[in-house]
Amino acid sequence: MRLVEHLIDLQAEAARLDERRVAVLIGERDETCGLARRVHDALHRANESWVAIGALDGPWELLPSGRSSHLLGRTLDGLVIDMYDSLRPNTIGQSIGAVRSGGLILFCVDELDRWLERPLSSDERFAVYPYDTDDVTHRFRHRFVSLLKAHQGISILDVASDTIEQEGFTGGSPLIRSDIESPDDGRLTRCLTADQRRCVRKLDALIDEDEVLVIESHRGRGKSSAAGLSAAGFAEEGYDTLITGPGYESIREVFNRAHEWLNVEVDHDGNRRHIDSPSGGAITYRPPDTVLNHTEDADVIMVDEAAAIPVGILSDLLDTGIPIAFLTTVHGYEGTGRGFSVRFKGRLEAGSRPVRYHKLTEPIRYAPSDPIEIWQFRALLLDATPPPAALIDEATTDTVTYEAIDRDELVEDEARLRELFGLLVLAHYRTEPDDLARLLDAPNITIRALTHSGHPVSVALLAKEGQLDETWCDRLYRGESIRGHMIPDLLTTQLRDRQAGRLGGIRYLRITTHQHAQSRGFGSKLLGEIHAEFKSTVDWIGAGFGMTPDLLRFWHENEYCTVHLGTSRNPRSGEHSAVMMDPLSPAGASLVDRHRRRLLDRVSGQLTDSLRTLDPETVCVALETIGPPVDIDIADWMWEVIQTTPDGPGQIATAPEGFRNLAIASLATGVRTKLTPLQRELLVRRVLQSHEWPDIMHDHPGVTRGDARRTLQGAIAILLDHHDVS
Secondary structure: OOOHHHHHHHHHHHHHHHOOEEEEEEOOOOHHHHHHHHHHHOOOOOOOOEEOOOOOOOOEEEHHHHHHHHHHHOOOOEEEEEOOOOHHHHHHHHHHOEEEEEEEEEEEEEOOHHHOOOOOOHHHHOOOOOOOOOHHHHHHHHHHHHHHHHHOOOOEEOOOOOOEEEEEOOOOOOOOOOOOOOOOHHHHHOOOOOOHHHHHHHHHHHHHHHOOEEEEEOOOOHHHHHHHHHHHHHHOOOOEEEEEEEOOHHHHHHHHHHHHOOOOOOOEEOEEEEEOOOOOOOEEEOOOOOOHHHHOOOOEEEEOOOOHHHHHHHHHHHHHOOOOOEEOOOOOOOOOOHHHHHHHHHHHHHOOOOEEEEEEEEOOOOOOHHHHEEEEHHHOOOOOOOOOOHHHHHEEEEEOOOEEOOHHHHHHHHHHHHHHHHHHHOOOOOOOOHHHHHHHHHHEEEEEEEEEEEEEEEEEEEEEEEOOHHHHHHHHHOOOOOOOOOOHHHHHHHHOOOOOHOOEEEEEEEEEEHHHOOOOOOHHHHHHHHHHHOOOOOOOOEEEEEEOOOHHHHHOOOOEEEEOOOOOOOOOOOEEEEEEEEEOOOOHHHHHHHHHHHHHHHHEEEEEEEEEEOHHHHHHHHHHHOOOOOOOOOOOHHHHHHHOOOOOOHHHOOOOOHHHHHHHHHHOOOHHHHHHHHHHHHHHHHHHOOOOOHHHHHHEEEEEEEHHEEEEEEEEHHHHHHHOOO
């Protein structure tokens, strides 16, 4: 009973201080689970919500360890996490944030010295061929335990010996929360902090202002709830609000709050979610890859988790001129506010519309003094940041040092780990806590960096791929998939190259340069150093990414060529992917050339099908990065049609295949720079993607069809001249 009483007292302090507490229960599973049950029975009250994650049966809701994302947006009074065979950073981050003040978080774990060294089932995701779980290191686990022992508010109990190894009491005094008066507006009574109420008022003002509103917050500050309350208010007034986000799960809270206030059910129709207000207004969710097709009827646009949405889509939404709010989490699981700021802030401030910024800082579930949030941010590096600009401002490509980062040294150097991971967070729209464990423990991962006086300026996270045995190559060819070998898997399974996996390669998982050192050659220098280091040990280096013209140009300028264009848009990013490779051996050169030629063979059909909506500039640059065809396969009679098109009777509709082949061959050999932007657009949309003239002209109300036809004829003339055809 001693440990039960201790945990009851620990919870009482948490409740008194409007905070939360963690207790680590060490022992056999039946011992720790039994203690957790007794504590639950002593503390549980009616209508309280307790959840256990893992294999701990008891008087609580039970979730499998891989389902913790279902807790995003929920509020819990108690949480029990089974850590005997699994330690997943995402699970920790997603579940702990759901616990309210006065809540206990119980970690059930084996004897620590044994647990720290033995393989766990969660290690299997990092044990990619040819490695197994014995090859996965435990750096993240050791760091995790050391921080449990170092932070306030965390109790460590040895259940078998009935021993309190660390008490976890802080002895603090309660902090007074912001005063919440009872405002006249009924919706604002649903706000839990004055901070959240101010946010709702800022959002409400959107409808009367020709401006852009940016809401930034840490997770758990109530921004999504504020958006839902504001959208409900717009709907009551008869306005239509269009909402997008990286996925419906990530913005579910917006609809939950709107539903609660309006008392109207949410209509589910595929990816679309919809609420109709009795007064005529509506709230509609659309995913990023289709949202631009549904802006015409919107009075207000809200983009939740905006950091996870591609800048191109954000820019297009901004250009609609509709009142718009971008809501972004500064430290979270759907991308970061820093990434949003770095990639999009300049675009916002260069526009003609005024931009307002509002920050939510006060937690809604617990006091700002909560020690568990402080521990969580440090343990998962949710607040990791790149080095201050002043430390790298004087860096040049001549002063930086190329380094292979030693991960044993990195995990012992907290400042350097925070700087490096902070840079990697900015490299991708959805860097997760699991990526920290992967960076520290995965045996197929290596880190390379350019540093200035020890501070990272440019960083690359690399994965070893390929060198598969014959058995694995056959399994892939039959349609199986292999974890951690993205490019060999793609080339073999989808593109039917039975031997592609036999070659060894390096794939870039992340590459980024400090925002204050960009466009100064560091990224290209890092690629060059990596190329030089690995050129005698692997056959190729490659990268897969959501393609944009700038990214395609960057890789192409560094001698990578495109071998694959993704046929579907990523539902979260809204982008098609590209895979680009740089051969490092004769066998690698043969592989890359084989697949770029295959891409040239199929891209014509893709552009009239799966890539029909890809924007013209991306199409032009993508074709340029594939490289030239061996020859132009156009029948003689088609050549005659094409040659008479600029100033004669030739018509594109007469020989569309010939025109497409000419356009592809021309763009693949660098004609893009000879064409005007309108010529490029018309060439792609009319010739390559087979869009009809009425659809094309809809986007150019100031251009007559005759002018457009003559512009396209001029483009055809340039293509003919490019190939010296007369």
